[in-house]
Every structure is written in C-alpha cells, then in structure tokens.
Amino acid sequence: MVVIIGFIVIIGGSLAGFYMAGGHLMLLIHWAEVVTIMGMLFGCAIVMAPAAIIKEIVTGTLNTLKGAPYNKNDYEDLFKMMYELFQLGRRNGMIALEEHVMNPEASSLFKKYDKFHANDRAVDFFCDGLRPLVDGRLKPEQIGPLMDAGVKHIEHEKHAPVHVMHLVADSMPAFGIVAAVMGIINTMQYLNDTEKVGSMIAAALSGTFLGIFISYGVVNPLAVNVHFYNEGETTYMKVIKSSVVAFALGLPPLVACEIGRREIEHRFQPSAGDLETMLKTAK
Numbered sequence: 001m002v003v004i005i006g007f008i009v010i011i012g013g014s015l016a017g018f019y020m021a022g023g024h025l026m027l028l029i030h031w032a033e034v035v036t037i038m039g040m041l042f043g044c045a046i047v048m049a050p051a052a053i054i055k056e057i058v059t060g061t062l063n064t065l066k067g068a069p070y071n072k073n074d075y076e077d078l079f080k081m082m083y084e085l086f087q088l089g090r091r092n093g094m095i096a097l098e099e100h101v102m103n104p105e106a107s108s109l110f111k112k113y114d115k116f117h118a119n120d121r122a123v124d125f126f127c128d129g130l131r132p133l134v135d136g137r138l139k140p141e142q143i144g145p146l147m148d149a150g151v152k153h154i155e156h157e158k159h160a161p162v163h164v165m166h167l168v169a170d171s172m173p174a175f176g177i178v179a180a181v182m183g184i185i186n187t188m189q190y191l192n193d194t195e196k197v198g199s200m201i202a203a204a205l206s207g208t209f210l211g212i213f214i215s216y217g218v219v220n221p222l223a224v225n226v227h228f229y230n231e232g233e234t235t236y237m238k239v240i241k242s243s244v245v246a247f248a249l250g251l252p253p254l255v256a257c258e259i260g261r262r263e264i265e266h267r268f269q270p271s272a273g274d275l276e277t278m279l280k281t282a283k
Contacts, residue, residue, distance in 0.1 A: 003064045003225060010217045033179050033207035037214065040175040041168060049164045056161040060226035069232040072268045074115050075239070076278060079257045079270075081113040082126075082243050083279045086253035094134050101127040101134055125150055125237055129244040143248040147241040154237055158230035165223035169215045176211015180204045238263040254279060 015025055045054060063069070088109075089097045100107040104127050110117045117123065129147045132138035138146065183204025190196045243260030247253065254276060261275050270278065 027202060028206055028209065030203040030206045033203060033210060036179045037175055037207060037210045041172065044171050045164065045168050048167060053160050053164055057165060060161050060229065061222055063229050064222060064225040069229055070236050075264055075268055077113045077115055079275060079279060080282045081116055083253050083257050085109060086247045086256055090253060097130060097134050101130045122236060122240065126240050133248050140248040144245045147245060151237055151241055155234055158234060162223050162227045165219055169219035169223060172211045172215035172219065176208040179207030179211065183207055235263060235265065
C-alpha cells in the first residue's frame with residue numbers, strides 16, 4: 001500500500017506541476033514513444049538476465065506491495081518453535097530431534113507453527129543446519145561455517161534481481177534519448193510543414209521524458225524497495241543461523257534464542273525480557 005501511495009505522489013506531483021505550467025497532459029503521451037521505450041526496457045531485461053532472475057524480479061516487485069516479509073508475530077513463532085525443539089534436544093539428546101529434522105514435512109512440532117512450516121526455504125535451512133549435528137557427521141564447531149555459507153548463498157541469490165533492476169534503470173535515460181533521436185529522424189522528412197514539425201518534435205522529446213521518468217521515478221525506487229524486502233527475508237535466515245549455531249555449541253535454549261534475537265531489526269525485535277517471558281510461559 002505504501003508503494004502505491006508513493007507512486008501516486010510521484011505521478012501526481014509531476015503531472016500537476018506540468019499542468020500548472022500550462023501544459024496539456026495528453027502531450028506527454030505518445031504511443032509510438034511508449035511502445036519504443038517499453039520494448040527496449042523489457043528487451044534489455046531479457047538479454048541481461050536468465051528467466052529465473054526475471055521471475056524473481058516480478059515476484060519481488062509484487063512483494064513490495066505486502067510490506068515487510070516478516071512481522072513481530074512471525075519472529076515470536078520462530079523463537080517458540082526453536083526453543084521447544086532446543087529444549088527437546090537438551091533434555092533427551094540430539095537423537096530426539098531426528099524425527100523432526102530428518103522428515104520436517106511430517107513433524108508434529110513444526111506443524112504447530114503454521115507460518116514457519118509453510119516456509120519451505122526456512123524449514124530446509126533450519127533442518128540442514130541441525131541434520132549434520134543430529135547424525136554426527138560434523139562437530140558442533142563446524143556448524144557455524146556451514147550455515148554461514150548458506151546465508152551467503154541466499155544473500156547472493158537475493159542480490160541478483162535487484163542488480164538487474166538497477167542496470168535496467170541506468171539504461172532507461174539512454175533509451176529515452178534513442179527514442180527521441182528516432183523521432184527527430186522521422187521529423188526531418190516534414191521540415192516544410194512547420195505545424196507538423198512542432199508536434200513531432202514534442203512527441204520525440206516525450207520519449208526522453210519517459211525514459212528518465214521510468215528510470216528515476218519507477219524502476220530505481222522499486223529496486224530499492226525489493227532490496228529492503230529481500231533484506232527482511234535474509235534477516236529471518238540469520239536469526240535461524242545464529243540460534244542454531246549457539247545451540248550446537250552447547251548454549252542453553254534460552255540463550256541460543258537470545259543470540260538470534262539480536263539479529264532482528266529494532267522495529268520487530270522483542271526485548272530480552274519479553275523474549276524470556278514469552279518462551280518460559282509458552283505452552
């Protein structure tokens with residue numbers, strides 16, 4: 001919703017200023033220029049990125065309409081789930097975690113926390129961190145580097161669509177100039193018709209306007225918002241990583257969750273006291 005309000009302000013402010021200066025709004029819309037600019041925009045994205053990245057761009061753009069990917073309640077559920085699982089492992093040994101981390105789809109514990117259980121990426125990341133510890137393939141101190149590598153991979157994956165969006169945005173002003181030059185070339189054949197030349201030059205310049213406007217008023221702001229959304233998703237994984245690593249090193253479940261809590265940005269972060277109360281009173 002905030003993204004929509006922002007676009008209303010950007011577009012509304014631009015058109016209002018143009019109209020107040022005596023301009024006619026329809027002078028900014030010339031379909032030949034729109035087709036040229038948008039064709040170059042989508043063509044550029046297709047050449048730059050694999051189909052999977054383009055799909056991520058579309059998904060990321062739609063995600064910006066949702067706000068942050070996780071809220072305070074989502075983190076509370078995550079901590080309750082981890083605390084319960086860590087307590088189980090601390091009381092009954094790591095072997096007690098096998099039925100949950102080896103077959104997470106059927107885990108009765110995970111099913112209690114719907115948002116986490118439905119998040120396949122988070123479930124896989126969490127279980128992949130604990131699985132080598134449960135089956136004894138790795139020592140506790142080796143879990144940290146393993147999960148750090150997983151977080152770096154996720155960060156790299158989330159950066160790719162944002163990077164492509166910035167590159168496309170950087171190209172748009174130049175595409176606007178290309179569209180304008182094409183319009184001027186077309187105008188040259190009508191130099192004897194003064195009235196028609198004026199309207200055709202205006203149409204050509206609208207291409208430059210459209211290229212710059214799409215770059216700095218649409219694609220670049222969206223890319224930044226997608227970046228922040230992706231950062232929220234990565235933070236969730238970092239909370240899991242920090243808590244699992246702390247538990248693997250032998251820290252008590254409450255302390256392990258406290259270490260994970262410190263990865264959360266302030267607006268969603270429960271206080272240390274709230275976290276302790278929440279976990280100790282959870283059923």
